[in-house]
Amino acid sequence: MLKRAISIVVTVSLLTGLMISAAWAQPEQRAESKPPLxxxxEAAFLMDYHSGLVIFSKNPDKxxxxxxxxxxxxxxxxxxAEAKGQVKLSDIVTASEYAAGMGGSQIYLEPGEELTFExxxxxxxxGSANDASVAVGEHLAGSTEAFVQMMNxxxxxxxxxxxxFVNPTGLPAENHYTSARDMALVMRxxxxxxxxxxxxxxxxxDLRGGDFKLWNTNKLLKWYQGCDAGKTGWTxxxxxxxxxxAERDKLRLISVVLGTEEPRSHFRETMKLFNYGFARYQAVVLAEQGEKIQSVEVDKAMADTVDVVPAKRISVVVPRGQDKGIKGEVQLLPTLVAPIEKxxxxxxxxxxxxxxxxxxxDLVAATDVGKASPFQLMGKVINEVFTMDK
Incomplete structure (x- = not known):
């Protein structure tokens, strides 16, 4: 009888212990599964502009x-097209009847009206002008259909x-879609x-000499410190x-939010993403794009040296406070021989x-370095000899 009683007490104690352990473990598991933001x-994406580091995402590929x-x-x-010289900002664009007929947000182009490309x-x-978007597309590609093909x-x-893409405006159309990740790539x-x-x-x-006032639909330009680019949308x-x-302390972030419900909710959710990124991450910049790293000797060249610069900004993004021990090392080719191209x-x-x-x-040459002729090389040798004698 005594043995049976002891057995019951032990069993109850073990079951109680397991229940207490489970009770302690359960909240911890819930905390681990809760998203950080x-x-x-409906979909959101936050990334670092320079490195492409993904900081946060929700349904990024939907x-x-x-x-x-x-x-x-x-x-x-x-x-x-402007950067390639295919079009100039001063080019005159004539609005077609089709462009002038676009609905939604617009600048009310008249058929035949002329405005500059800029x-x-x-x-x-x-102003998110639909008529201007069609006019630009037609000017670049000859037709809206050809421009949409370029877009895709x-x-x-x-x-x-x-x-x-089905159109250059975003007006509702079947089979016209993107994802938060994809639009971040376009923005980047x-x-x-x-x-x-x-x-x-x-x-x-002020458009048309001040007769038509345009206000940017991206209110974060005024509402959020560091925000300097973006595009809104609503249907x-x-x-x-x-x-x-937005950029703060050399950390530039790109945010995309799609499918928020209420007016101004796209601004609120974007600020939430930006706040999360700027609070938790920092940029460590070792050199800017095009910044001189050092000068390197070039053999058989008209110039003795060439400046070496980074092909892009040298920076990494790390969680705040975890920037200790970051170092940079320059690794150059053993010899550089002219000619060298920029x-x-x-x-x-x-x-x-x-x-x-x-x-x-990549480290690249900042300028062209031409190859020296035999006479130029001989002159350099003679000059070095006379310099040594002095």
Missing amino acids: ETTA PLPMASVTKLMTMLLACE ELLISIAT ERAKELGCKNTN EALKYPLFRKISSIYEY NEAKYCLAAS GQVVGTYLVTQEGDELLRV
């Missing part, structure tokens, strides 16, 4: 309508896997162009959308932290 957006955020690709193609670009960036081809080149490419940064940051603009189908970029790779800049590789960036 909550957003009401195909969704994006309304006027579409115009990021329209502006990207326009900026690329004025139309600013109208797209600030460029999306594929950028690695967009869940994007298909657009930010490479000073023209895009310029027009995207304009908050107000009943897409709801509220925003792709934006932009030619001459070495590597290696970034490590506690011995672990974080980043490799």
Whole structure:
């Protein structure tokens, strides 16, 4: 009898202990499964502009309508064409009847009305003008259909896997969609162009000599410190959308939110993403693109040396406070022999932290270096001899 009683007590004690252990373990498991950031957006994406580091995502590859955020690709193609010299900002664009007939947000182009290419670009960036978007597309490609083909081809080149454009405006159309990740890639490419940064940051603009006032639909230009680029979008189908970029302390972030419900919720959710990124991460910049790293001797050259610069910004993004032990190492080719072309790779800049590789960036020649003729080489040798004698 006594043995049976002891057995019951032991059993009860063990069961009680297991229940207490489970009770303690359960909240901890819930804490681990909780996402680090909550957003009401149907899809969201936050990344570092320079490194491409993904800081946060929610349904990043879900195909969704994006309304006027579409115009990021329209502006990207326009900026690329201007940079290649295929079009000038001063070019006169004549509005077609089709462009003038666009509904939604517009600058009310009249058929045959003439504006400069720059004025139309600013109208797209600030006023989200659908008629200006079509006019720009027609000017660049000859027709809207040809321009849409350019948009889709460029999306594929950028690695967009869940994007298909049907028009350059974002007006509702079947089979017109993107993903938060894909639109971040488009935004990242657009930010490479000073023209895009310029027009995207304009908050107000007087069109037609001041007869028509444009206000930027991206209110974060005024509401959020460091925000200097972006594109909003809204339709009943897409709801509220925003792709934006902000920079603080040399950390530039790109945020995309798609499908937020209430008015201004796309601004609120974007600020939430930006706050999360800036609070938790920092940029460690070792050198800017084009910044002189050192001068290197060049054999058989007209010039004795050439400056070596990074092909892109040398920076890494790390969690705040975890920047200790980050070092840079210059690794150059053993010898450089003329001729050298500007932009030619001459070495590597290696970034490590506690011995672990974080980043490799090409080092390139800052200028052309011509090959010296035999007479020039002979003159240099003679000059060196006389210099040594002195």
